[in-house]
Amino acid sequence: xxxxxxxxxxxxxxxxxxxxxxxxxxxxxxxxxxxxxxxxxxxxxxxxxxxxxxxxxxxxxxxxxxxxxxxxxxxxxxxxxxxxxxxxxxxxxxxxxxxxxxxxxxxxxxxxxxxxxxxxxxxxxxxxxxxxxxxxxxxxxxxxxxxxxxxxxxxxxxxxxxxxxxxxxxxxxxxxxxxxxxxxxxxxxxxxxxxxxxxxxxxxxxxxxxxxxxxxxxxxxxxxxxxxxxxxx
Amino acid sequence: xxxxxxxxxxxxxxxxxxxxxxxxxxxxxxxxxxxxxxxxxxxxxxxxxxxxxxxxxxxxxxxxxxxxxxxxxxxxxxxxxxxxxxxxxxxxxxxxxxxxxxxxxxxxxxxxxxxxxxxxxxxxxxxxxxxxxxxxxxxxxxxxxxxxxxxxxxxxxxxxxxxxxxxxxxxxxxxxxxxxxxxxxxxxxxxxxxxxxxxxxxxxxxxxxxxxxxxxxxxxxxxxxxxxxxxxx
DNA sequence: CGCGGAGGTGTACGTCGTACACCTAGTGGT
DNA sequence: ACCACTAGGTGTACGACGTACACCTCCGCG
Numbered sequence: 001x002x003x004x005x006x007x008x009x010x011x012x013x014x015x016x017x018x019x020x021x022x023x024x025x026x027x028x029x030x031x032x033x034x035x036x037x038x039x040x041x042x043x044x045x046x047x048x049x050x051x052x053x054x055x056x057x058x059x060x061x062x063x064x065x066x067x068x069x070x071x072x073x074x075x076x077x078x079x080x081x082x083x084x085x086x087x088x089x090x091x092x093x094x095x096x097x098x099x100x101x102x103x104x105x106x107x108x109x110x111x112x113x114x115x116x117x118x119x120x121x122x123x124x125x126x127x128x129x130x131x132x133x134x135x136x137x138x139x140x141x142x143x144x145x146x147x148x149x150x151x152x153x154x155x156x157x158x159x160x161x162x163x164x165x166x167x168x169x170x171x172x173x174x175x176x177x178x179x180x181x182x183x184x185x186x187x188x189x190x191x192x193x194x195x196x197x198x199x200x201x202x203x204x205x206x207x208x209x210x211x212x213x214x215x216x217x218x219x220x221x222x223x224x225x226x227x228x229x230x231x232x233x
Numbered sequence: 234x235x236x237x238x239x240x241x242x243x244x245x246x247x248x249x250x251x252x253x254x255x256x257x258x259x260x261x262x263x264x265x266x267x268x269x270x271x272x273x274x275x276x277x278x279x280x281x282x283x284x285x286x287x288x289x290x291x292x293x294x295x296x297x298x299x300x301x302x303x304x305x306x307x308x309x310x311x312x313x314x315x316x317x318x319x320x321x322x323x324x325x326x327x328x329x330x331x332x333x334x335x336x337x338x339x340x341x342x343x344x345x346x347x348x349x350x351x352x353x354x355x356x357x358x359x360x361x362x363x364x365x366x367x368x369x370x371x372x373x374x375x376x377x378x379x380x381x382x383x384x385x386x387x388x389x390x391x392x393x394x395x396x397x398x399x400x401x402x403x404x405x406x407x408x409x410x411x412x413x414x415x416x417x418x419x420x421x422x423x424x425x426x427x428x429x430x431x432x433x434x435x436x437x438x439x440x441x442x443x444x445x446x447x448x449x450x451x452x453x454x455x456x457x458x459x460x461x462x463x464x465x466x
Numbered sequence: 467c468g469c470g471g472a473g474g475t476g477t478a479c480g481t482c483g484t485a486c487a488c489c490t491a492g493t494g495g496t
Numbered sequence: 497a498c499c500a501c502t503a504g505g506t507g508t509a510c511g512a513c514g515t516a517c518a519c520c521t522c523c524g525c526g
Contacts, residue, residue, distance in 0.1 A: 012504065036483065048484075049505050057483065107340055107386060117412050120388060124414035138418035142434065143443035145385035152378035155353060159344050179350050181357035185371035201375065205461075210376035213450040214443075221446075228438075245473065269514065281515075282474050290514065 013043060015053045019063040023099065026064065031101035036060075061105055066115040068102045071095040075122060081130025082215055085123065092119075093150025093207060103151040123148055132218075135228050140218050147211060156200075246276060248286045252296040256332065259297065264334035269293075294338055299348040301335045304328040308355060314363025315448055318356065325352075326383025326440060336384040356381055365451075368461050373451050380444060389433075 021043050026034050036057060040047040054060045073091040076084055096102050112120070120141075127137040146152065162168050176183035189201045254276050259267050269290060273280040287293045306324040309317055329335050345353070353374075360370040379385065395401050409416035422434045 035481080037481085046506055048486095048507080051484075052504055104340075107337075112389065114411070117415060121412040121415045124418060128414055128417070134417050134421045138421050138434075139439060139442050141388065141418065142385065142439035143446055145388065145443070146379075148388065152375070153340060155374065155378065155381070156345065178347070179354040181361055181370075182350060182354045184361070184367050185357060185374065188367045188371050201371075206372060206375040209372050210378070210447075213376055213447065213454075217446040217450050268512080270512085279475055281476080281517095284515075285473055 013045065013049065013053055015063070018043070018050060018053045018060070019067050022060055022064050023067050026101045026105075027099055031105060034060075034064075058110075062109060062113045065102065065106055065109060066113055068095055068099055068106075069115050069119050071098070072119065075126060081126055081132070082219060085126050085130075086211065086215060088123065088126070089148060089150055089211060090208075091150075092148065093204075096150045103146075103149065106149055107146070120148065130222075132222055133227065136218075136222060136226055139228060140221075143214060143218075147207075147214070150207070152207065152210065246278065246282065246286055248296070251276070251283060251286045251293070252300050255293055255297050256300050259334045259338075260332055264338060267293075267297075291343075295342060295346050298335065298339055298342060299346055301328055301332055301339075302348050302352050304331070305352065308359060314359055314365070315452060318359050318363075319444065319448060321356065321359070322381060322383055322444060323441075324383075325381065326437075329383045336379075336382065339382055340379070353381065360451075363455075365455055366460065369451075369455060369459055372461060373454075376447060376451075380440075380447070383440070385440065385443065 018039070022034055022039055025039055025042055029038075036050055037047045039060075040050055043050075050060075054063060072095050073088065076087050079087070096106075109116075124137060124141060127140060128134070132140065141148070162171065172183070175186070186200075251272070255267055255272055258272055258275055262271075269280045269283055272293075273283055276283075283293075287296065305328050306321065309320050312320070329339075342349075357370060357374060360373060361367070365373065374381070395404065405416070408419070419433075
């Protein structure tokens with residue numbers, strides 16, 4: 001029988017438990033709270049114990065990304081390339097949004113893990129299966145950039161609006177004075193979701209807008225038999 | 234007269250000198266080397282002295298971004314919206330590339346400084362001056378994302394290739410085995426610049442490719458009188 | 467003359483990642 | 497039955513880091 005003489009003996013750690021705990025910690029306490037020390041405490045273990053399962057903190061972060069990538073749905077087969085890729089990327093986006101810290105972490109990784117490469121490889125494959133030339137596929141992947149992950153950098157990182165409508169109005173007046181054009185489009189966003197100065201933009205809409213713009217562009221180029229030869233200066 | 238009794242008395246620091254020194258330090262030693270301690274040493278001063286000119290490290294980083302944004306050319310007037318914006322963004326890109334660390338730092342800033350808002354405001358204004366509706370301009374800015382700054386996230390962060398061609402070939406064979414689609418497009422990139430396995434991609438080409446794809450898309454929507462009303466589900 | 471403030475100093479604290487030596491319990495070989 | 501080996505967990509320690517706080521030292525102004 002399993003020995004548990006002196007109280008409940010902890011099941012031994014393993015890489016997977018460490019990574020999942022790290023993800024959970026980041027989810028509910030923010031990614032900044034993910035220090036080796038905090039994480040160890042969360043697991044009821046001394047900090048150095050973690051190093052038996054991950055080489056160092058960088059590898060821990062890589063592993064956390066892998067966990068998120070693991071949540072992305074597999075490709076839907078039977079669909080045309082465009083909607084298949086669209087669905088897949090939107091699935092990636094859903095995974096990312098479940099873990100708001102993950103886009104920042106993904107950006108920060110200096111080199112892709114095998115799991116990441118698998119994902120990218122499969123996206124590339126979907127373009128190829130759709131009949132895209134190697135050449136076009138290459139450039140198209142670049143054009144997608146971080147959007148393959150389902151996110152775009154926020155230009156205005158959505159600072160939470162002040163509660164007091166008085167203060168809010170004042171802040172807005174100042175904005176309008178100094179940055180009239182920004183104020184104008186901020187207004188438009190607010191009107192769209194019919195609140196006074198709403199929660200800002202509908203991020204999902206913005207994402208889909210940009211994604212579809214790109215995919216449509218890709219489709220056109222593909223149909224035209226675009227090659228980089230013709231485009232080079 | 235200026236006192237300099239005991240040897241050359243250092244000219245007093247000021248915010249600007251601090252920021253410029255920080256940029257210079259990041260340029261030649263990498264952004265990770267920009268610690269308050271290192272920076273202070275570079276300026277021949279004790280770490281805490283910096284806090285008389287910058288509130289804290291976050292503000293220092295903000296200031297460094299401002300320095301870079303200050304290097305972006307002002308809008309070229311007299312041109313149509315499309316080429317004016319194109320030029321401006323490519324100028325931003327040139328500024329960024331002069332300081333390779335800056336895209337990472339820009340990404341990391343939680344809220345935009347006035348200088349950044351000025352830049353964004355002026356880009357928005359350029360779309361508006363081109364006749365874009367407030368509505369379309371808004372979405373178009375989102376679609377641009379980090380590309381207004383002149384960068385896209387690198388999906389494959391360009392790890393320096395190993396010197397030894399033997400090792401290089403082996404690495405490539407493994408890549409080809411596990412990630413055939415990626416290998417394929419990597420090959421294509423290599424062929425384009427006609428080296429065996431070249432320095433990888435022509436980033437400038439990739440950037441312009443994606444930027445123009447977007448700008449063309451924007452133009453089409455603009456001409457069609459696109460509004461978000463019609464696009465909503 | 468004196469005093470206030472701008473600018474620079476020195477010390478100290480808490481946090482971080484992690485190197486290194488150590489311990490411990492369970493396993494396989496003989 | 498023994499012992500060596502090892503995977504996993506511990507404890508201590510070091511050198512970064514950002515920065516709070518008390519202090520000093522001038523300069524210019526009244």
